[in-house]
Amino acid sequence: MAGLPDVPRMPGLAEAADARLVFDTPEGAILAATLVGEPDADAVRRFYRRTLPTLGWQRAGPDRYARDGQCLTLDIDRAEGVTRLVVSVQPCDG
Numbered sequence: 541m542a543g544l545p546d547v548p549r550m551p552g553l554a555e556a557a558d559a560r561l562v563f564d565t566p567e568g569a570i571l572a573a574t575l576v577g578e579p580d581a582d583a584v585r586r587f588y589r590r591t592l593p594t595l596g597w598q599r600a601g602p603d604r605y606a607r608d609g610q611c612l613t614l615d616i617d618r619a620e621g622v623t624r625l626v627v628s629v630q631p632c633d634g
Contacts, residue, residue, distance in 0.1 A: 544573050546595060547612065547627055550587045553577035559626075568610070568631040575625045581616045584625055588614055606632055 549555060559574035579587075585603065592612070597605035603614040611633075615626040 544571055544627060544629060547573075547629070548591055548595075549575060550577075550579060550584060550591075550625075552579040553584070553623070553625060570628065570630040572626055572628040575627070576622055578621070579623055581618050581623060584616050584623060585614070 553575035554577055556574040556576055564570075588605075589599070592605050593599070595607075597607045597612055600606040600611065603616065605612040609632055610629055611631070613628045613630075615628070617624050
C-alpha cells in the first residue's frame, strides 16, 4: 500500500490514490490510506486479524493494533454494496 509499505492490501480492495494522507509531527508521522471494494466488513476484519500479527502488529483493541511505538487503526464502513477501509498509522499515546 502506497505510504504504508509494511501494511498489506487485502485482495478485493483497491487503493483510492487520491485519498492518502502523510503528515509529519514532532512525535512521528501520521499516515493514512483508503481502500475500497466488495469484501464485507467482517471479511476485512478477519483478514487483518490474521495478517497483521505476522508482521509484528499486536492487537490492542477492536480494529486497533500496536507495534514499535506506533498504532494502526482500521476504520471500516459499508454503504451501497461497497466497503470503505481507512488504515491509519500514527505514534501511540504514552
